[in-house]
Amino acid sequence: MFAKKELDQNGEIPNPFCFEKFNFNGHNIMGDFDYTEGKPELMKSKQGFFMDKKGRRVNKHGWMVLASQGHIVDVSGRKKFDKAHMQADGDLHKLLNYQGRRYDIKDVMGIFEKDDQSKICPQKSNKGLVDLLGRRVSDKGYLLDASDNVIDGQQRVIFMKCDLKAGEFPKIFPFTVFNLRAILGDFDTNSSGSPILSKGRDGGFIDCQKRTVNVRGYLIDQAGNIIDTRGNLVFDKAILGKDGDIPPVFRTGLLKDDGTVSNMSDLMNEIEKNVGPTTTDDQANRPTKRGQEEGETSMDSQMEDTPANYNLAN
Amino acid sequence: MASGVDDEDEETQPEAQRKKMESDMQSSQKLTEMNQTIKMADTLMHDFNGNGEKPIDVPPRADLRTFNENDILGEVMRDEKGNVVVQKDSAGACKDKDGNPVNHRGYLIEPESGAILEN
Numbered sequence: 001m002f003a004k005k006e007l008d009q010n011g012e013i014p015n016p017f018c019f020e021k022f023n024f025n026g027h028n029i030m031g032d033f034d035y036t037e038g039k040p041e042l043m044k045s046k047q048g049f050f051m052d053k054k055g056r057r058v059n060k061h062g063w064m065v066l067a068s069q070g071h072i073v074d075v076s077g078r079k080k081f082d083k084a085h086m087q088a089d090g091d092l093h094k095l096l097n098y099q100g101r102r103y104d105i106k107d108v109m110g111i112f113e114k115d116d117q118s119k120i121c122p123q124k125s126n127k128g129l130v131d132l133l134g135r136r137v138s139d140k141g142y143l144l145d146a147s148d149n150v151i152d153g154q155q156r157v158i159f160m161k162c163d164l165k166a167g168e169f170p171k172i173f174p175f176t177v178f179n180l181r182a183i184l185g186d187f188d189t190n191s192s193g194s195p196i197l198s199k200g201r202d203g204g205f206i207d208c209q210k211r212t213v214n215v216r217g218y219l220i221d222q223a224g225n226i227i228d229t230r231g232n233l234v235f236d237k238a239i240l241g242k243d244g245d246i247p248p249v250f251r252t253g254l255l256k257d258d259g260t261v262s263n264m265s266d267l268m269n270e271i272e273k274n275v276g277p278t279t280t281d282d283q284a285n286r287p288t289k290r291g292q293e294e295g296e297t298s299m300d301s302q303m304e305d306t307p308a309n310y311n312l313a314n
Numbered sequence: 315m316a317s318g319v320d321d322e323d324e325e326t327q328p329e330a331q332r333k334k335m336e337s338d339m340q341s342s343q344k345l346t347e348m349n350q351t352i353k354m355a356d357t358l359m360h361d362f363n364g365n366g367e368k369p370i371d372v373p374p375r376a377d378l379r380t381f382n383e384n385d386i387l388g389e390v391m392r393d394e395k396g397n398v399v400v401q402k403d404s405a406g407a408c409k410d411k412d413g414n415p416v417n418h419r420g421y422l423i424e425p426e427s428g429a430i431l432e433n
Contacts, residue, residue, distance in 0.1 A: 001372060001373055001374060001385065001386050001429075001430045001431060001432050002373070002374075002386075002429065002430040003427075003429050003430075004427060004428035004429050004430075007417075007428075007430070010418075010419070011417040011418055011419045011421065012419060013386070013421070013430065016376050017374055017376065017381050020376070020379065020381065021381060021382065021383040022382060022383065023379045023380055023381050023382050024382060074369075076369040078369050078370065078382075078384070078385070079384045079433075080382055080384055081384070082384065082387075082392065082396070084392040084396035085396055165376070165377055165378065165379045166377060166378045166379060166380075168378070168379035168380075169379075170379065171379075175396065233376065
C-alpha cells in the first residue's frame, strides 16, 4: 500500500492519508432496512441480536457489525471502524465539517431501497436522483441542495460541492490527528503575528528556505494547492479561504495534534465547549462560496488564528 | 393378465411418475429456496460481499477518498483511549495479535522492505 520511503520518521503514512484515514460511505456500512416514516425497521434474531433484512448482524443504530467483536464493517465485510473508535452505545462519533461544526453522518444520508448487492437504489425524478422521501441526493446517497452542496435534513450546508472528491466529503472525527507544522513554511512573524515573507522571482511569496508559500505562510505548489514539507498534496486550492487559509477545523485546536490533547474525553469536552449546537441562525449564515465562511463560525468568532500563532508556539 | 397388469401399470405409472415429479419439483423448489437462503447467508456471513466494487484501492487514491486505516492495520490491541498498543516478541520485533509483523503504529509491514501492506 505504501513504500517505506513514503513513511515519515515515525512510521506514519503520507499526507493526506495520515489525516484522511477514516474514509467510508455511510450506506456501505449501514444495513438494509425497510423504512416507516423515514425510520428504519430493525429486525431481531431469536437470540436478540439486531439484524437487517438480509440477515446481517447490525447494532441498534443500524451499522453492520462483526458478530462478537462489535467493529463496524462494510458490505464487503471489511472492518471500517474499530469498536474503540465508536461511542459506548455502538454509534459513530459525530463528525466535524470544515468549519468545525459537528454533524451526525445519518443526517446527511438519504434513505433508500438496496439491491441484492446492497447498493443503494436512488430514484430518478425531474430534479435528479432522489431518495425514498423525495429528497435530492447524490449517487453516493448524500442529501444535496440545488447547488450540489451536501446538506443535512434541515437543509443546512455541511459540505460544499467544491469540498467533495468523487462525491465523498472528508470524514473528520474529533480523534483525527492533523500535523499543522508539516504544511507551514519557515518564517518569522511581525508583532501582530503575521508571517514575514519575501517575494520570489515570480512575485509570489517565499519562506526563509526559498520555498513557495502563500500569504498565510502555507507551503504551496505551482497551482496554489497546499502541500507538506515532503511535497505531498494536503489541501486543494479550491477549499482554501479567500485569503489562502486552511479550513478552520484544522487550525483551531479541534483536532488532535500529537499530544496537544491528552485523551478522547478531553477532546469531546473541548468540542462541547467550543462548538455549540447548530441553530437556525446557521442557515441564514450559510456560505454559498468557499471563502465567505470566514468569520461565520463559532470558532472563528473566538480567535484570530494564523499559522504564525502555531509557529510561535512551536 | 400380464398385459392387463402391464396396462394397469402403464395407466398408473404416469400418474405415479407425475406425483413423483410433482413431489420432486416441490422438494426441489424447497431445496432451491433453501439453497438460495444458504447461499445468501453464506454470502452475508462470510463474503458479505460485494456490490461489485473492489473492496479497496491499492495503492490508495486520495482523489477517491476511499482509504481507511483499517485497510493497513494489523489485529492490534487498543488502550482505553483507543490508541493502538503494539506488542513485541522476544526478539523485540513488533507483532500484531496474529503474529504478523507491524510497525510501532500497528500498520502491517513487509519486514524485508518495510513497506506497508494491505490488511
